[in-house]
Amino acid sequence: MKTTPKVAQNNAPKSEVNESASVIAHPSTPPQDEPKTNPEQQPNPEPAAEQPAPVNPKVVRIQQLEKHFEHYEQLRKLNTNLNQLKATKAQIQEFIFDSDGAEANRYYQGITIKDDRGKEFNTKNPVLSRLLVNELDTILTAKIKEVENALLEIPLV
Numbered sequence: 001m002k003t004t005p006k007v008a009q010n011n012a013p014k015s016e017v018n019e020s021a022s023v024i025a026h027p028s029t030p031p032q033d034e035p036k037t038n039p040e041q042q043p044n045p046e047p048a049a050e051q052p053a054p055v056n057p058k059v060v061r062i063q064q065l066e067k068h069f070e071h072y073e074q075l076r077k078l079n080t081n082l083n084q085l086k087a088t089k090a091q092i093q094e095f096i097f098d099s100d101g102a103e104a105n106r107y108y109q110g111i112t113i114k115d116d117r118g119k120e121f122n123t124k125n126p127v128l129s130r131l132l133v134n135e136l137d138t139i140l141t142a143k144i145k146e147v148e149n150a151l152l153e154i155p156l157v
Helices: 057-093 126-153
Strands: 111-114 120-123
Touching (some): 057 126, 120 126
Antiparallel strands (some): 111 120
């Protein structure tokens, strides 16, 4: 036996009819949903194109000049460092060592290293002094190459 749903009577006047009550679904028909649309088919809401603020040419020029000044300062510092390293290396290469003691007139004065606190290290051993100077020369040569490479890596503006 088949039962049919009872339809509710709406006693309200026709002008006040509730829209939800006026649509009654039949049991054999599926409820109607809002029409579904494929998200791919929906037009993507494009963000509002933002108008860039008007650019003051003086501000742009000042910013460009600041970049140039920073670039120049970086190059100047590297160049100053390179010149100091080369001068130090030239001074070290001028050292003369008399390891043979062949000349009785020349007395080897030795080498002295002094730190910031005033402590000193003295040696009159020409072999040790030569090793120390050679090591300093090697370190300075490596540092000079490092600074030269840094100068070459800086892009020209």
